[in-house]
Amino acid sequence: MNKFEMVRHGILDLPINERFKYCQDLFLKHGKKINWNEAKEYYKQMFDCDVFKNDIYTVMVFRNKQADWQIHEKSWKGKMTYLSIKRNDKKYIHDWRDFQKIKNELVGIDYEAFEIYPNEKRLVDTANQYHLFCFQKNYVIPVGWLHRSVVNEELKGGFNKTGQRAREV
Numbered sequence: 770m771n772k773f774e775m776v777r778h779g780i781l782d783l784p785i786n787e788r789f790k791y792c793q794d795l796f797l798k799h800g801k802k803i804n805w806n807e808a809k810e811y812y813k814q815m816f817d818c819d820v821f822k823n824d825i826y827t828v829m830v831f832r833n834k835q836a837d838w839q840i841h842e843k844s845w846k847g848k849m850t851y852l853s854i855k856r857n858d859k860k861y862i863h864d865w866r867d868f869q870k871i872k873n874e875l876v877g878i879d880y881e882a883f884e885i886y887p888n889e890k891r892l893v894d895t896a897n898q899y900h901l902f903c904f905q906k907n908y909v910i911p912v913g914w915l916h917r918s919v920v921n922e923e924l925k926g927g928f929n930k931t932g933q934r935a936r937e938v
Contacts, residue, residue, distance in 0.1 A: 770867060773821035773828065773874055780816055788812055799895055814838040821875055822857070825867070829853040830875055839902070850876050850903040861897040868901060876903045881910045 780788050792808040792815070803811065818831045829852070831839070836851035854871060856862060872882050882903040887893075904910065 770825050770870060771823045773823045773826075773871075776820050776822045776827075778816055778820045778829075780812075788816075818853075825856060826871060827855050827857055828871055828875060836902075839900075845904075848905050850880070852876070852882070852901040852903065854899040854901065856897065859897055863899065868899070872901055872903060877906060879906050880904065881908060883910060 780791055783791060789805060789808040789812055792811045793803055793805075796803045796808075796811075815829075817835050818829045821828045821830060831851040831853070833850070834847050836849050837846050839851045840846050840849050852871065852875065854868065868884075872880065876882070880903045882901040884899065884901055909915075
């Protein structure tokens with residue numbers, strides 16, 4: 770996977786009124802009609818971010834207040850980074866190691882992130898798109914392992930017949 774470069778989102782090449790129309794059309798694709806003011810608000814939320822692209826992924830990065838439209842815990846507002854990740858070829862894939870590299874490169878190695886699997890009432894599944902929510906630097910999410918354990922070489926045998934792939938170092 771190549772390093773990310775900052776790019777300009779294509780919607781910014783459109784005149785402002787066409788940007789809002791684009792947002793309305795996005796909702797129409799999913800059977801929902803939004804008015805002009807709702808489209809303007811959606812545009813402000815969705816495209817007030819930095820966009821990074823490499824050979825595999827495009828990532829929209831919403832930092833601090835830019836991420837607040839996705840943050841519902843008052844004490845976390847203005848303090849989190851939200852990553853919206855899509856493959857450039859639009860295929861589905863969920864490669865944990867790639868997501869770890871994305872988080873490290875675009876947010877930092879000293880940040881922890883989580884991905885949510887919501888209850889069905891909050892489920893949004895409209896694209897092959899993935900979401901990471903990153904806490905402040907050095908915050909440790911109070912679940913999971915506390916010590917690093919990484920295998921760099923390929924492992925085969927035991928219950929895992931296909932093996933653990935070798936890690937790039």
